[in-house]
Each structure stands twice: as structure tokens, then as C-alpha cells.
Amino acid sequence: MTPDYLPFHPDPKKPAFKVPAGAVDAHCHVFGPEADFPFAPERKYTPVDAPKEQLFALRDHLGFSRNVIVQATCHGSDNSALVDALDASGGAARGVAVVRPDTSDEELADLDRAGVRGVRFNFVKRLVDATPKETYREIAERVVRLGWHIVVYFEAPDLEDLKPFLLSLPGIIVVDHMGRPDVAAGPQSAEFRNFRNLMADNERIWVKVSCPERLTVAGPPYDDVVPFARTLVEAFPERVLWGTDWPHPNMKSHMPDDGALVDVIPRIAPTPELQQALLVDNPMRLYWPDVRGGGS
Ligand code: 0GY
Numbered sequence: 001m002t003p004d005y006l007p008f009h010p011d012p013k014k015p016a017f018k019v020p021a022g023a024v025d026a027h028c029h030v031f032g033p034e035a036d037f038p039f040a041p042e043r044k045y046t047p048v049d050a051p052k053e054q055l056f057a058l059r060d061h062l063g064f065s066r067n068v069i070v071q072a073t074c075h076g077s078d079n080s081a082l083v084d085a086l087d088a089s090g091g092a093a094r095g096v097a098v099v100r101p102d103t104s105d106e107e108l109a110d111l112d113r114a115g116v117r118g119v120r121f122n123f124v125k126r127l128v129d130a131t132p133k134e135t136y137r138e139i140a141e142r143v144v145r146l147g148w149h150i151v152v153y154f155e156a157p158d159l160e161d162l163k164p165f166l167l168s169l170p171g172i173i174v175v176d177h178m179g180r181p182d183v184a185a186g187p188q189s190a191e192f193r194n195f196r197n198l199m200a201d202n203e204r205i206w207v208k209v210s211c212p213e214r215l216t217v218a219g220p221p222y223d224d225v226v227p228f229a230r231t232l233v234e235a236f237p238e239r240v241l242w243g244t245d246w247p248h249p250n251m252k253s254h255m256p257d258d259g260a261l262v263d264v265i266p267r268i269a270p271t272p273e274l275q276q277a278l279l280v281d282n283p284m285r286l287y288w289p290d291v292r293g294g295g296s
Contacts, residue, residue, distance in 0.1 A: 003048040006255040008247035012061065013259035017266050019063045020276050024283035026068040027176070027210050027243025030055055030085045031075070037084070040076030044127050047074050050247035052085035058246055059092075062262050067093040068241075068287055070151065071120060072249055073127045077103070079111060086115040094287040096120050096151050099143065101135050112146050117287050118174065119143045123154040123162060127250075133165050144171040149206075149286065155180040156191050163198065172204050172286070174241065177211040178228055184217050187227045199236055206239040206286070207232055209278070212264055213248065213256040220256065222264055229268035237277045241286070242269075 031050040032039070039046060059067055067089070071082050077098045086095050096118040097111050121136045122128045140150055149172035154162055156179050166173055181192045199205050209229035212222035233240050242265060244258050269275045284291060 002046065004046050005250050005252050007048045008050060009255050009257050012058065012257050015062060015259040015262035017263050019262065019265070020280050023064045023279040024066040024068060024287070025059060025064045025244050026241040026283045027070055027208050028055060028067055028246045029072045029249065030069055030081050031072070031247065032081060037075065037081035039074050040078060042076055042129070043074040045074060045250050047249050048247065052088050055085065055246065056089070058258060062258060065092065068096065068243065068283065069093050070096040071098045073122060074249065083111065083114045099139050101138060108143065108146060116148070118149045118151050120151040120153065123152065123158055137168065140169045149174060151176060156182055156195065159195060167202065172206060174206045174208065176208050177214060178207055178209060178232060180215065181228055183215050183224050183228065187231050192228065196231065196235065199239065206241060207236070208241045208243055209233055209268055210243045211245050213251065213254070213261065219254060220260060226264065226267045233269045233274055233278060237274055238282060240278050241283050242278050
């Protein structure tokens, strides 16, 4: 199948920013290869092959130690490419899966053994057909018993509607890509204040300060997105995560240089303490609670 968006950057630069030892790229994907792991028939886009070997090479090139691989919609609820990557990582990757209501307890236990620690609920209409909230809630009740958390992906205009549902979910809720704010409206917008208030009022809610390339209007070096991410990092230093989003599915305007994305980090987390929390301590607490002190 022909990919229907830009291919990932072939030769990302070496970042100028040196990430702390043991840093985690907490949002990235593996796609295919299609010959081994076919894409889901119900997918809304067709990705390029982005296999595990390339993800691990990028991790090393950027100076990271670990990955959290998130099941993307193009693989539906077939987590085999994800599990294959987790198996090959030698413990250096954890996963966030997509689970169906008929996924058995045995399958959940297998995913847990493979390193899955979360489940993703996607509300972005261009990416998935709607799933009833009751179905998601039942899945949430089951996976929270395994110690997993819930990752949610939605766009800012949908937050108001979703809020009661989100707050009814058990355990930790991680919001992808800052809840996709309208960057043109600025970080003082009512919409973004609403999101910050949600986090301020609910300590169970974490956020990924990721995806400037997706949210920007201005383009690189993403000056318009930096204030959003920095506000969240400074307000909630213990509940923020960062990820590359490699291989940047569905990007049609520009394809980011992953090294340049890493160079955004010191602008959103300006002190070594904030960088350590964002890149090491927080993701380790959520995904490798068994590993003491982070390490590399
Ligand atoms: C992302 C963003 C996107 C795609 C997916 O699961 C997905 O297909 O997450 C997007 O198109 O916004 O998080 O990588």
C-alpha cells in the first residue's frame, strides 16, 4: 500500500541538547513492517513502514535509553507489532496497547508480561470510529487491576464534553499532546485555561508535552507551541512526559527533524531539575516503577 503522508526524516541531526542519563522517549510508534504485521483494514491512513530496528537506532542517536511505544490506530487492536518490538527491546521499551471489549484476561496477561503498562482510548474523529464510553469504562476497570493507566487522545474542543467521562475513569489518566490546544488562540485562551484547571484540580491527570510539529501554526522551531508546553512543565513538573512521536504519522505539512525536536526540550523544561523529572523520573515512575533511581 502507498503511504498517504510524508515519510519520516531520513537523517535527523544530532541534538545540541544532551538529555539526562536514562532518558525515556515516552511517545513513539512502530509501524509494520507491513509484510510481517499488516495494517488494519479499518485504518484511516496508511503509514510508511517504521520498524523497531529504526526506532531503536533513533533512540541511540538522540541519546535516549528507553522508549514507550504507543499502539497507533493504523494497527487497530492488533498489538503484534508492538509486542514484537517490546520483546526485541530487552526491557528497554514499555507499551501502551489498544484493547477490545472481547480481549480475554489471558491476552491482557500476555500483554502485561510483554511490557504493556497502559491502554489508549482515542477520541480523534479523523482517526477512529467512535467506541461507546461504557465500553471504554469496562476496559478501564479491567486494566487498572493490572496496574495499568489510561492514555487518552482528544482534541481541545471535545474536552468539555469528555470531562465527566475522563473523571469517571479509575487510576492515572495521561493526556496525549497537551489535549491538542488551538495554538493560534494562545496559552491564555479559555480553552487552554480549562485544560490547566483540569490538571490543577485532578492529581490523577498527567500530560504529554509532545508534538509541537503537529500543533504549530508557525512551523519550526515551534516558538508558538513552546509557551504551552513550558506552562504545563512548570505548573505540573511531576506529571509531565515527553516523546518524539516518531515516525510522525499523518504529517502532511512538514516532517520534523527528530534532533530538532529534542532541542525544543530545554526551552520547555529550562532547568536540569525539570529536565530530569520530564525525561527520567516521571516516565520511570509510570513505566518502570521496579527500576530504582532511573539509571541508564
Ligand atoms: C500520534 C498522532 C496521530 C496518530 C495516531 O494512533 C494514531 O494513529 O496517534 C495523529 O494523526 O494525530 O499520536 O501519533
